[in-house]
Amino acid sequence: MCEIGAKRWNFGANELVERSSSLSIREYLNTLISNLDEGDTRPVIALGHGDPSPFPRFSTDPSAVKAICDAVLSTKFNNYASASGIPIARKAVAEYLSRDLSYQISPKDVHITSGCLQAIEILISALANPGANILLPRPTYPMYDSRASFSQLEVRYFDLLPENGWDVDLDAVEALADDKTVAIVVVNPCNPCGNVFSRQHLQKIAETACKLGILLIADEVYDHYAFGDKPFVSMAEFAEIVPVVLLGAISKRWFVPGWRLGWMVTLDPHNIMKDSGFVQSLTNVINITTDAATFIQGAIPDILGNTKEEFFSLKLERVRECAEICYEEIMKIPCITCPSKPEGSMFTMVKLNLSLLEDISDDLDFCCKLAKEESLIILPGRAVGLKNWLRITFAVELDLLIDGFSRLKSFSQRHSKKKP
Secondary structure, three states, X not given: OOOOOOOOXXXXXXXXXXXXXXXXXXXXXXXXXXXXXXXXXXXXXXXXXXXXXXXXXXXXXXXXXXXXXXXXXXXXXXXXXXXXXXXXXXXXXXXXXXXXXXXXXXXXXXXXXXXXXXXXHHHHHHHOOOOOEEEEEEOOOOHHHHHHHHOOOEEEEEEEEHHHOOEEOHHHHHXXXXXOEEEEEEEOOOOOOOOOOOHHHHHHHHHHXXXXXXXXXXXXXXXXXXXOOOOOOOHHHHOOXXXXXXXXXXXXXXXXXXXXXXEEEEXXXXXXXXXXXXXXXXHHHHHOOOOOOHHHHHHHXXXXXXXXXXXXXXXXXXXXXXXXXXXXXXXXXXXXXXXXXXXXXXXXXXXXXXXXXXXXXXXXXXXXXXXXXXXXXXXXXHHHXXXXXXXXXXXXXXXXXXXXXXXXXHHHXXXXXXXX
């Protein structure tokens, strides 16, 4: 009989997984939550992650709920889906995206995924050849960093420039790239900065990627979340310049991240991705991954087709109102500075001035003490690649947003350096 206590077992912790997980937003949020004071009877205000779906102000459209119910009750979608999605879902997404473009996307280029996150996983897996590297923005959406680390794909960071409205530092992009660089990621509208890239800047990014011979990954999960002076323009408009893989989902615009329905679209009019074998590699990865729930896919034609423009306009106006309040409240707190008014997504980045504070060592210390003392969760900037900055999520109920900033102001005053 085997003696359990004396036995040597051949499994244990995976250092690669530990390292990759440490880069995730969830890891930081768990740290902040562990610092909450259980004796504080006030409700916890979460301005640290982008999910406004629990709030009545941001409930989804009833027509989307009906579409899901109808798909389930029809019993037509109880089967496995084909790897890239059922045909009616692929067609519906192609038509939805083509509404805002100067050309029509083909359904065969659309791959349905279990949320935008799975699209990222598939894409990074397909790109991760030995010795390859990928260019990611700083600040970043850290799921790209985590998946690249897990796939052992080297990451090189280019800066988004706060003094230039968070535009891409294109000179840095050119300096970072070499013959092993496979792709550049552009998130527009931007999580975490809250900016929207102009058409002119998007074209320059596309031209730079073409010059370098690299794939352009356009993360547009916040498509149409533009409420400032710049309209949202899809990078799909520049696929004639450079091969583009477009990522998106219903999670943000419909406020249903839990429904896990996204897409990955290969825009390759010159067959560069196809001829290189990359499209086949994507297909091969898709073949060994899970599928989005078939009944969600079955509901997609009605979700995309039946949601009225009034729903989007109302919700966007509510996000804009939150952004206005957020910016106004930031201006009242001396120790934080916002380089530019948020004009897209549901986030903004603010710089922390530690010289005005006492007993605060850095952004993580600030956020941990804030959680403990005020039951307020704000994400430290290091979670998205910028130490001593903060990422604030503003798409919440207005009373929570106002209360949250009241707590942030009280905390900042309490920790301000006293004048001699």
